[in-house]
Amino acid sequence: xxxxxxxxxxxxxxxxxxxxxxxxxxxxxxxxxxxxxxxxxxxxxxxxxxxxxxxxxxxxxxxxxxxxxxxxxxxxxxxxxxxxxxxxxxxxxxxxxxxxxxxxxxxxxxxxxxxxxxxxxxxxxxxxxx
Amino acid sequence: xxxxxxxxxxxxxxxxxxxxxxxxxxxxxxxxxxxxxxxxxxxxxxxxxxxxxxxxxxxxxxxxxxxxxxxxxxxxxxxxx
Numbered sequence: 001x002x003x004x005x006x007x008x009x010x011x012x013x014x015x016x017x018x019x020x021x022x023x024x025x026x027x028x029x030x031x032x033x034x035x036x037x038x039x040x041x042x043x044x045x046x047x048x049x050x051x052x053x054x055x056x057x058x059x060x061x062x063x064x065x066x067x068x069x070x071x072x073x074x075x076x077x078x079x080x081x082x083x084x085x086x087x088x089x090x091x092x093x094x095x096x097x098x099x100x101x102x103x104x105x106x107x108x109x110x111x112x113x114x115x116x117x118x119x120x121x122x123x124x125x126x127x128x129x130x
Numbered sequence: 131x132x133x134x135x136x137x138x139x140x141x142x143x144x145x146x147x148x149x150x151x152x153x154x155x156x157x158x159x160x161x162x163x164x165x166x167x168x169x170x171x172x173x174x175x176x177x178x179x180x181x182x183x184x185x186x187x188x189x190x191x192x193x194x195x196x197x198x199x200x201x202x203x204x205x206x207x208x209x210x211x
Contacts, residue, residue: 039164098154100163107171116150 134211135181141189146173186211 102118104110113121131139151168158164179189187205188194194202 005147046138099159100158100167103167107147108139110150111146113167116147117154 132211134182134186137178137185138208138211140184141175143176144171147171148175187195 011084098117098119104113104116104118110116113123148171151164151171153162155161157166165194179193182189183193183195186208188202189208191202194200
């Protein structure tokens with residue numbers, strides 16, 4: 001049975017993980033994936049290093065020091081991704097499934113709020129607390 | 131706000147609900163509650179449009195009355211209400 005794993009040998013955040021096999025995901029026992037205190041420290045240091053590397057690799061394109069790759073035709077090459085985090089899995093996104101609930105029954109109120117769903121009603125108000 | 135503006139606002143709000151419900155149905159195409167809600171607001175919207183066009187003339191091209199010429203340009207536009 002072929003097993004696929006993150007090339008780094010661990011998941012990106014070190015939490016309980018699952019291996020993906022050709023038969024589908026197989027969860028590891030929770031105790032195996034539970035981070036211990038030393039692991040948390042190692043993880044934090046690793047994340048810090050990743051963050052430092054991110055900034056180092058990205059540089060500041062306007063600082064006059066960051067080298068910009070030049071193609072043969074003299075044009076600046078477009079940035080097409082870096083490999084400073086090679087071995088880590090790409091970002092994983094999730095979203096919960098919306099259900100039909102919390103409907104604004106007053107259609108004028110829905111229009112005013114900009115949404116029919118109370119769960120999606122997030123007034124744009126930077127710094128405000130609801 | 132006069133009656134015409136109130137009716138326009140009603141149509142606008144109904145259309146908004148239809149858009150929102152339609153987006154929800156895109157990802158939940160068999161949700162009966164949402165389907166019923168969509169139907170309710172489609173009827174409400176159709177009735178409001180019918181009332182508006184009967185009283186104030188065409189709301190869009192498709193509501194233009196061709197029996198007495200092209201009333202889309204001979205009557206005030208909806209945004210002139």
